[in-house]
Amino acid sequence: MLGMFQNEWDVLVLSNFALEQQLHTARQELSHALYQHDAACRVIARLKKERDEARSLLSQAERQMPLSSTSISSNAAVNVNGKRVNEDEELGPDGKKLRPGIxxxxxxxxxxxxxxxxxxxxxxxxxxxxxxxxxxxxxxxxxxx
Structure with missing residues (x-):
């Protein structure tokens, strides 16, 4: 009877040890996944912040541009590739409007x-x-x- 209880106890201890190892591995994997998720969230937040800053700088730059180049003047507009372009605006070799300064x-x-x-x-x-x-x-x- 004692031998049977000893064998049962050994099986129980081995099973418990295997479960503890699986729990430890699962905790490590979960910790790693949570760390990666947190890092990804931080990267996304930084990219959103940079995007918003770039948009605000672009809107500020558009507001500071002289009105003569941004508004439609009395000159007639020409249709190029489906887009209306003023005649006084310079066009590139591909028919696109060149930005001021380039x-x-x-x-x-x-x-x-x-x-x-x-x-x-x-x-x-x-x-x-x-x-x-x-x-x-x-x-x-x-x-x-």
Missing amino acids: SATVISELTDCNASLSQQRKKRQVTSVKFVTRDDFILTGSADK
Whole structure:
């Protein structure tokens, strides 16, 4: 009878130990998930704040622009790509209205620079990629290090 109780006790203790291990693992996973959720909420809040600041700066900049460039003057409007554009407004090569402050020469310089840098990036070869994982950090290495 004592042997049977001892075997039953051993089974009960092993079962209890396994349940405690599962509980510990579940708590760790829950803690990690809650931390990730909290971090995601903080990122979303920061992005919303930055978006609202950018919108307010944009509205302030639009209010500070001279009225002659924002309002429709007595000049006749021309229909370009389904949009009404004043005749005195400068149009880019693609028919879009250029924003004040960006001249055609600056746009052409930026376009040329973009093309040359894109060609350089396309020619660049990745020589070696190493993944080193340590806890939650992932480090990578490439030709540009």
